[in-house]
Amino acid sequence: MAKTKQEAARKIFVLDTSVILYDHNAIHSFQEHDLAIPISVLEELDNFKKGDDTLNYEAREFIRVLDDISGNHNLNEWVSLNGKDKGQFKVLMNGNKDDGTAQKFGQSKMDNRILDAALSLKREKPDQKVVLVTKDINLRLKAKSLELPAEDYETGKIKNLEHLYEGCSTIEQVDDTELDDLHTHGFCDVGSVTDQQQVANHYYVLKSNNASALAYYNAQEERIERVDKPAAYGIQPRNAKQSFALHAILNPDVQLVTMLGVAGTGKTLLALAGAIEQRRNFHQIYLARPVISLAGAKLDPYMQPLHDNLKMIQNQFSEKDKNYKRINDMLEKEKLLITPLAYIRGRSLSKICFIVDEAQNLTPHEVKTIITRAGEDTKFIFTGDINQIDTPYLDKQSNGLSYLIDRMQDNALYAHIALDKGERSALANLANEVL
Template identity: 40%
Template structure:
């Protein structure tokens, strides 16, 4: 039986094409949603862009008929902008204040009550990315759902970039003698992905093991290209960090994604690899480091000074790692070093979008705060001979319309995991300090 879906504003601001995601069901956009979208359309960020897109989309659908009466969508569904089911009387006792959220809930409730009077009532579902709206809907006896159409996998199924396989010890011995294994010889039930790391362990329980990497064509298991030598004074402290350095220093992999909690070494490893490639090997012309300007907690407002002075608070985590790598002793030393090294550039992503970037080693930190569209825009800017590294912690998201399953970093990891131009590693073990690791685990 067909359903009636009432959309909250945040669904359309998150995915402006959401109206096409409900097959042949009825999609309702309350008038309060139009008002909220109108208030966002002048924003200069992704939310504003999506608000303008929704406005143009609805305007285009007007050519098919009056939105109030309903227009047929391409999958057979019906889209309505609702004006009639606005009565707030049934919500007055429960939620006294007529906020926009409550107005949207009122539309869903009135539809639900109206359907209950019919011989074959349709199920009314309110779709919202706002947890409290879904809780309120549950209190009212309404069915409420999160918008999940853009999610590629649940958190528990995220690609980590490596697998542990138990084998007979003779297979491990064969690898060490031949320095290669065929994927077919392992007789696995799952497909291994290009550049995926494999940890072989002895099924008999001994300490015998091996660390391998799937070849670009996905047919062979090969030894790691790099030895465990320090990179710009930074050595891998655990297996996942060694995997990360293997990807970061491989010029044949133009896209590397790293995810993990704070303190796992993502930024430090990427910067060390970038400095080696740019300053020592001269493989790339420039090291470009970018970060989205998304505040943690309350925004500090406008900042005085030139562009570099304004960006410094946002870029401070990058400077902290650079100071460690360059072993600076005094305040201001890192600025002098960067001034003398024109090959290193630290920018906010505001200044990266729209550019074409060939021949550079590009690091994008805090990529979990990027939307799918922003990640697409950034990766599509990568020019010939460049390498881009996206990294972040999907558990620490400051963007109001993103979560662990729908952010740009997770989206890039899942969409590129089968491509031979990319590699990924999830780092789990914190190496910043024992206290930092405890904080990540306990808090």
């Protein structure tokens, strides 16, 4: 029987372990196409089941997803995926040792067994295009050397990194009378400042020939409002973008804040100082980091920078000052909790200020999972540097922080600032620029 055009165009995507550990729901992201997973991938996932790491969670969840799909069917045969216009699914047995991969790469590595299985499927299904999907660049290169088409997993990746939202901009040649209104009344009309399409909570440096002002677009009031240089628990912003970031953190109408910046730009310090300044608005403040692979190392050194930021805030006051003692009291009563992110999974997130540091090491799915658990009066602050990613198979385009910034812009509940000026020391700034 002749195949329909749709059947002829249907591809078979073979997923490797890296895709599953990135997104346990990946199996539902390929529309009408067929999917296959080598049994070697299931063996590898078995090694990731136990633990509190993000990878462990993804492995466990995928195994549950696969169990739901299988039902009473044998998975070594094609099984229809649930849902309209979905394809079929199958677990592939390891390929034939005579297929050629063993001679080229050997059979000791799991990656080579995955290649064998995909190549065997390609020979078994000559009328369908078989594509290996992996986030492992080296595995893609090996596949292509064997004339096996290979692709990255695109779900969750942002397309135009160069145009990633920065959260603020400068407008030159503003009329002096508008800046006078801004200083006198605290606001001015949008049209008198710019004819650009407005983005909710976008920040501006407004400059005339004689003066300048900091401002932002209030989407609820539909006007430009002045941004004063705020302070938070003894911490003063040192530049315009730090002022914008702290303004967003202290704005009760903004429930989600993201900050990008290299080390030394003040991301974590501002987030923590702003949270402590608003301590009366929350039952608890969480300062957390995602757990990454530390090769058996202890967690304490990895969490120490968070304690260092807290100590810097505390040292704005003398040891006898009530503000100094208050921080110790908050720690003792767990009103302020510094912890690996995995340790607070499942906790209630109502009336919480939740700071996630190093958020570039999260997947888009994990970021979504965190935010969708938000209860009433909860505020999230995500900070990170997308140039410093430690999680395997994440990059600038596919990490959760980039994904969050790309998807959330122009929402009245959200604000973002890209910090670009280091404030540690002249030497630290020089190193960031030239090394």
